[in-house]
Amino acid sequence: MxxxxxxxxxxxxxxxxxxxxxxxxxxxxxxxxxxxxxxxxxxxxxxxxxxxxxxxxxxxxxxxxxxxxxxxxxxxxxxxxxxxxxxxxxxxxxxxxxxxxxxxxxxxxxxxxxxxxxxxxxxxxxxxxxxxxxxxxxxxxxxxxxxxxxxxxxxxxxxxxxxxxxxxxxxxxxxxxxxxxxxxxxxxxxxxxxxxxxxxxxxxxxxxxxxxxxxxxxxxxxxxxxxxxxxxxxxxxxxxxxxxxxxxxxxxGGKNASAVLADADLELAVRTIASAAFGQTGQRCTATSRVVVDRAVAEQVVSGLVAQADALQVGPGEEKETVIGPLADPGHRDSVLEHIGRAAAQGAGIAAGGAAPEGEQYAHGCYVRPTVLVGVDREMDIWREEVFGPVIAVQVVDGFDAAVEAVNDSVYGLSSAVFTRDLRQAEAFSDRVRTGQVSVNLPTMGWDVHMPFGGFGDSxxxxxxxxxxxxxxxxxxxxxxxxxxxxx
CATH class of the missing domain: 3.40.605.10 (Aldehyde Dehydrogenase; Chain A, domain 1)
Known part of the structure; x- marks a missing residue:
């Protein structure tokens, strides 16, 4: 050819x-x-x-x-x-x-x-x-x-x-x-x-x-x-x-966080976060890479994210059934897998994904399965370093103030989101987070051409x-x- x-x-x-x-x-x-x-x-x-x-x-x-x-x-x-x-x-x-x-x-x-x-x-x-x-x-x-x-x-x-x-x-x-x-x-x-x-x-x-x-x-x-x-x-x-x-x-760069509060619409939160984290194989500067979840709803949110990750079809972008395409090149694929491996070595649990998919159809491509990491603490590299792949790190917190603190615990400040039914909490979150973009019950990505875009800090x-x-x-x-x- x-x-x-x-x-x-x-x-x-x-x-x-x-x-x-x-x-x-x-x-x-x-x-x-x-x-x-x-x-x-x-x-x-x-x-x-x-x-x-x-x-x-x-x-x-x-x-x-x-x-x-x-x-x-x-x-x-x-x-x-x-x-x-x-x-x-x-x-x-x-x-x-x-x-x-x-x-x-x-x-x-x-x-x-x-x-x-x-x-x-x-x-x-x-x-x-x-x-x-x-x-x-x-x-x-x-x-x-x-x-x-x-x-x-x-x-x-x-x-x-x-x-x-x-x-x-x-x-x-x-x-x-x-x-x-x-x-x-x-x-x-x-x-x-x-x-x-x-x-x-x-x-x-x-x-x-x-x-x-x-x-x-x-x-x-x-x-x-x-x-x-x-x-x-x-x-x-x-x-x-x-x-x-x-x-x-x-x-x-970005290390964008979505906070799920105890009163959130959990079905909406899980569906939205999964799309923001795994869409475009996580290769967006605005992709959700950290999930901060209130302890009261943590089990439901994690199980929902795992189900979403496991259900996504990985494959070549030209195939109609594909939802998650390959990463951009072999070096980047290896970098994403190295981030996952280091997170596991530092104590994180792999609740979904965590590796390249198996099978001959994937052997020569740059694939990584959508990955959910749990038990993540703030000392782990996965909490702080940009991965730029289909990987989310979940941290459990207690209450609104702890959620805001966790979202702000980053040198980056590009995009953040909160899921809540409480307008007062939504406004307080928008005031207190240090990111250039803030979403309420929406994904961290998806900003239109007429909306000013850019981050704070190292973003x-x-x-x-x-x-x-x-x-x-x-x-x-x-x-x-x-x-x-x-x-x-």
Missing amino acids: SVKSVPRLVGGEWRMPADGRTLDVLDPADVRRVVARIPAMTAPEVTELYDRAAGAAAGWAALSPIDRAAVMSRAADTLRERHEEIAADLVAEMGKTRAEAEGEVEKAADFFDYYAGFARRPWGELLADGRPGTRTSVRREPVGVVLLVTPWNDPLLTPARKLAPALIAGNTVVLKPATQTPLVSLHLARALHDSGLPAGVLGVAVGSIRQIEEALLDDVRLDAVSFTGSTPVGRSLQRRLAGRNVRLQTEL GSPFKEQGSEALNFYTRVKTVAVRYDTGI
Whole structure:
């Protein structure tokens, strides 16, 4: 079977490397299968992307926001028209189920529609000025050339989440998708290109980060970096960019907790937590990974979660009956299994899952069964470290105050949830937890495009993504005072 080669976008042109340098994209459901080959870019080729982005910056910034929005709206329509092909590649390169992949395509399109709507919203304001004959205004303008570094777990949605506000604000962009999952990012670039995006406004840097890291991060024309990924890498970016006039936005790790109080609707809580923990094979920064449960209902909640975990069908994302697909690659699978093994060695009990599924159909895939760990205390690594897989750690507490304390017992602060029928407890929980997102009787994940998104603590930087808040990162503020009584 022939393997397709996917070119890169440079200055409005689609190119394969002249010397044949490529990287294989593998199917995590069966790592023997090569899904596609992508260019393995070199540092000089990345520098060319910055050349093109810098050259296109003035023209794109000067274009009316309404014209920029027209390109973005057409791109949203194009993504929807091509959803079958894009979703198929997303399943193949990342392992999501078909339903998850199609949902991601639709939400990526929603980002472009949503931010296109900002073209007709105010971009500044008038301020009173005490000086006679003077009018002062505040204007927003693009920051310039932006680097977007995106992860493998949402390889279409996350680039769209960043690209859409960056483009409507008038910035030019270099996009670096994860090496494991570049195909759907290239689909996104092609949709924008085919919708009339001017040459140079977007370039895609594909290949091994080790080969092109310096060229990506050290270019003097770089004005801002938006990164989604692990906390250690985010911290290294902070250190690397320190002392330079480069704006940095980071959306990092999470150790999200759902608290089940004694008065909760237990059927709702169990069903919702299982979906938030095991959906997308737990590979969401907002996935529920800790469950804090009141002792009065702990037995029912744990037995419910075990039943949910055991009932989920594990398999290739392309099969209709699959609910839990593979993890992204063999290294990540081994990391998740190591976390589970270490938890057991430290005293946690494995109530469900805990291993890779058995059988020939799983032998060459990156699978881990949905796992429920019980008897977890706060000294265990599984309570504190991000696993990024289908694993939940359950801790039993006594009462509301203890539940809030347990939820807050983390360096991360991305998302949390509480299950209760008591409105006073719901409001008190929302006030006291230290997370950027709080849900009541809802999952820790599932935030819409117009809702500001981002965490506290080690989960990210002060700049939020999504909603109107996202534009604060991609724009800078200019104050202009004009004296108009000079007789001119």
